[in-house]
Amino acid sequence: MMYIPGHITGIVGEMGSGKSFVALLVGFEVAEELHYDVCTNFALDARELYRYFVANGYVWLTSRLLHGGIKVKPVSVGKKVCLENWMDQRRCLYILDEAGIFLNSRRFQQNSPQFLADLAQIRHDGRRLFWISQYSEQVDKQMRELTQSYIYCDCVTRYSKVLASTELVFKNYRLFIAKKFKIYVAKVVDGKLGFKAWFLSNHLALKSWYGCLSSVDRMLFDCYPSLERIEKEPCLVNPFSSPSCQKVTVRDLGSVVPLNSLAS
Numbered sequence: 722m723m724y725i726p727g728h729i730t731g732i733v734g735e736m737g738s739g740k741s742f743v744a745l746l747v748g749f750e751v752a753e754e755l756h757y758d759v760c761t762n763f764a765l766d767a768r769e770l771y772r773y774f775v776a777n778g779y780v781w782l783t784s785r786l787l788h789g790g791i792k793v794k795p796v797s798v799g800k801k802v803c804l805e806n807w808m809d810q811r812r813c814l815y816i817l818d819e820a821g822i823f824l825n826s827r828r829f830q831q832n833s834p835q836f837l838a839d840l841a842q843i844r845h846d847g848r849r850l851f852w853i854s855q856y857s858e859q860v861d862k863q864m865r866e867l868t869q870s871y872i873y874c875d876c877v878t879r880y881s882k883v884l885a886s887t888e889l890v891f892k893n894y895r896l897f898i899a900k901k902f903k904i905y906v907a908k909v910v911d912g913k914l915g916f917k918a919w920f921l922s923n924h925l926a927l928k929s930w931y932g933c934l935s936s937v938d939r940m941l942f943d944c945y946p947s948l949e950r951i952e953k954e955p956c957l958v959n960p961f962s963s964p965s966c967q968k969v970t971v972r973d974l975g976s977v978v979p980l981n982s983l984a985s
Contacts, residue, residue, distance in 0.1 A: 723754055724896055724928045727869025728843045731820075731860070732853045739876030739889045740853045744816050745941055747872065748851055751814060753779045757849065758790040758813040761945075762823075764955040765793055769943040776937045793957045802828045805836040811847040820852035821859030829861035840867050857906075870927075871902040873910075889942075891933055895926035 732744045741763070752759050759782070770791065774783040785791055796807050802823050808815050817823060839846065854860055857871070877891035897905055905925045909918045923929050 723750070725751055725754070726851075726872065726896060727898070728848070729840070729850045729852070729864075729868045729870075731857055731865075731868045731871045732851055732874065733855065733857055733871060734874030734876075734894075736855060737878055738874040739878075739892070739894070740855075740874045741818055741945065741947060742876070742889060742941060743872060743874050743892075743894050744818070744851050744853050745945065746938070748814055748816050749774075749777070749779065749782060751849070753777075753781050755814075755849075756781050756812070758785055758792070758810065759816065760792040760794060760807070760810070760813055761816045761818070762794065762796045762807070762955060763818050764946055764958055765791065766944050766958050767791075769940065773937070773940045773944055776940060791957065793955045795955060796823050802831055804832055805839065808839070808848060808850070813847075814849045814851065817850065817852045820854040820864075821856070824852060824854075824860045824864050826861045829864060837863065840864075843867075857902075868899055870899060871897045873897065873902070873905065889934065891931070892938070893931040895922060895929045897926055901925045901927075 726747065732740050734740050745761075748759060751757070767786065770786055771783065773779075774786060782791070794807055796802055796804060796817065798806070804823070822828070840850075843850065852860065852864070852868075857865055857868075860868075872894055874894045876889050876893050878889050895905075902925075905922065909922050909925075
């Protein structure tokens with residue numbers, strides 16, 4: 722049974738806990754299941770996405786990648802955040818990284834009243850939003866009140882001399898409805914430790930995932946710049962058309978993985 726998070730889902734966790742990784746991992750699963758397009762505010766690599774989608778058997782997402790359904794767009798225009806322009810497509814999953822910057826109280830108030838109305842009716846418009854932040858409190862109160870579910874990330878990392886940074890080695894994340902997540906934060910994140918915390922975490926969560934990374938999981942790290950800052954003008958990088966960022970074509974990607982493998 723696949724668990725589909727709420728239409729607005731917060732993905733939170735400490736710095737380096739695998740939030741962006743989990744957002745894409747879960748987001749692509751959801752988009753494939755629901756036949757949604759995907760839009761992010763951080764750069765993606767088209768060739769690596771193609772490999773990842775084929776390895777997972779994501780026929781819908783592979784098709785949408787080839788036909789322009791996987792998009793990368795900036796959230797802000799100059800100094801102004803324009804989320805109403807960013808979330809302008811129906812039947813699309815939007816993944817917003819660094820929500821503490823773009824959805825904090827001061828910037829959130831810059832959005833039009835119509836955008837708040839659109840968020841309140843996000844289910845009717847066939848849109849979904851994953852927002853990513855270290856703490857839910859970094860996001861405006863109105864946004865938190867509209868958030869239906871949370872994914873708390875606590876993936877295990879270790880220092881890598883090759884990367885000169887930490888690398889993720891073990892998956893550990895949980896899905897909560899908003900009401901249960903508040904209890905989880907109060908009693909587990911800020912409270913109990915040890916076996917009681919583990920038991921309570923699994924009791925409160927709708928679903929828990931933990932385990933070592935598979936070879937396919939590791940492919941996801943090549944799809945996005947996990948160790949880099951979010952660019953002002955992020956794009957869907959097509960290495961075959963570098964340095965420009967263009968729509969991906971079958972000719973571009975056909976040599977990476979045989980297209981007829983999708984039929985098998």
